[in-house]
Amino acid sequence: xxxxxxxxxxxxxQSVDEVLNxxxxxxxxxxxxxxxRREALSGKAKFGIFGDGKEIVQLAMAKVFQKGDFRSxxxxxxxxxxxxxxxxxxxxxxxxxxxADPQFEPSSGGRSMNAHYASRLLNPDGSWKDQTxxxxxxxxxxxxxxxxxxxxxxxxxxRLYRELDELKLFTQFSNNGNxxxxxxxxxxxxxxxxxxxxANAIGVLRVPAVIIIYDDGFGISVPNEYAMxxxxxxxxxxxxxxxxxxxxxxxxxTVAGWDYPALIEVFHKAAKNARQVHVPxxxxxxxxxxxxxxxxxxxxERYKNQERMQFEQEFDCIRKFRQxxxxxxLATTKELDEIEAxxxxxxxxxxxxxxxxxxxxxxxERKQAVELMGQIDSHSDNREQIEQVRKRLLGIxxxxxxDTMAAVREVLTLS
Numbered sequence: 001x002x003x004x005x006x007x008x009x010x011x012x013x014q015s016v017d018e019v020l021n022x023x024x025x026x027x028x029x030x031x032x033x034x035x036x037r038r039e040a041l042s043g044k045a046k047f048g049i050f051g052d053g054k055e056i057v058q059l060a061m062a063k064v065f066q067k068g069d070f071r072s073x074x075x076x077x078x079x080x081x082x083x084x085x086x087x088x089x090x091x092x093x094x095x096x097x098x099x100a101d102p103q104f105e106p107s108s109g110g111r112s113m114n115a116h117y118a119s120r121l122l123n124p125d126g127s128w129k130d131q132t133x134x135x136x137x138x139x140x141x142x143x144x145x146x147x148x149x150x151x152x153x154x155x156x157x158x159r160l161y162r163e164l165d166e167l168k169l170f171t172q173f174s175n176n177g178n179x180x181x182x183x184x185x186x187x188x189x190x191x192x193x194x195x196x197x198x199a200n201a202i203g204v205l206r207v208p209a210v211i212i213i214y215d216d217g218f219g220i221s222v223p224n225e226y227a228m229x230x231x232x233x234x235x236x237x238x239x240x241x242x243x244x245x246x247x248x249x250x251x252x253x254t255v256a257g258w259d260y261p262a263l264i265e266v267f268h269k270a271a272k273n274a275r276q277v278h279v280p281x282x283x284x285x286x287x288x289x290x291x292x293x294x295x296x297x298x299x300x301e302r303y304k305n306q307e308r309m310q311f312e313q314e315f316d317c318i319r320k321f322r323q324x325x326x327x328x329x330l331a332t333t334k335e336l337d338e339i340e341a342x343x344x345x346x347x348x349x350x351x352x353x354x355x356x357x358x359x360x361x362x363x364x365e366r367k368q369a370v371e372l373m374g375q376i377d378s379h380s381d382n383r384e385q386i387e388q389v390r391k392r393l394l395g396i397x398x399x400x401x402x403d404t405m406a407a408v409r410e411v412l413t414l415s
Contacts, residue, residue, distance in 0.1 A: 188219020
């Protein structure tokens, strides 16, 4: 035993440094959710929806997500995108604030709801980027389950690139069909027809898709018992299970969404079969939680009983991950506390920078408008009214562009 590394002695799925880095990323993502919720509720953002409670399953997914693969996901995937380096905390808040400059918010230029991502597949000159060198994500859509039909096409493309000789020359799009299409979806959206039609089509076509179901037991305020037969997606999908190698159907897995080593093992198995032999997989991640509730639109304390709220605390995936690390002696309580404090400070600093990036051009535009109003009121019969408009505009601490435009229109009407 003395010659074995600590990782092998403890049967760790990753090195100690990798485990602790995953803990850091999980804490970073959670702080983004916590601070993002605060920003929305304080009025700096119109709405916020976050990936809290789903951090660990996404860290496991990131370990098998390779360049060339595609994601067709939804609004809980911020941890995956952070782990892949496809978004930053500063960009996360730029999107939350709806910063309209693509330099700061590259996914949609502030035009999509927060936590909606998209890859830029074209170069500035309009030519295609080499997608085999990118972590690709199709542009997220707001309607729930709408990511699933797209997942069918993305996975089917890999099969066509592998089987059709006519497509072999398009090496900037595929490496012989080795790419996986990863699809993420919540348990409640699995009750929709879009999910079932897509899941059926993927199984019939035998294409390399890995579907991950985040099951936190609720669809906003509706528990599984009122939305899902058997109250369990793994059981409901059991007939899709392949019974032998090469058969039509899926590899099905069910795993606790807080079980770090088990999640990594499952994702490696699912990705290997999908990538090598184009057998699709469905991973049902259960026992997930919503520490902050569904979104900033309401509080889950209104519809979850005390027992469920206690479960939400005890089975928080980051709390479970912390217990796992401490139980194996990979870090001390003090060291983990320091990681959490560092990440809280880092996220807050990046948030401030994102807010400054967003607000600075708006303040400059307001300044220019106010100066022009001053030039107008000196020659207007409605000088006092124009001055009131100027003062009202200057009194807004964090103006929107529409505040300036509305004031400009009012002054033009008065002048």
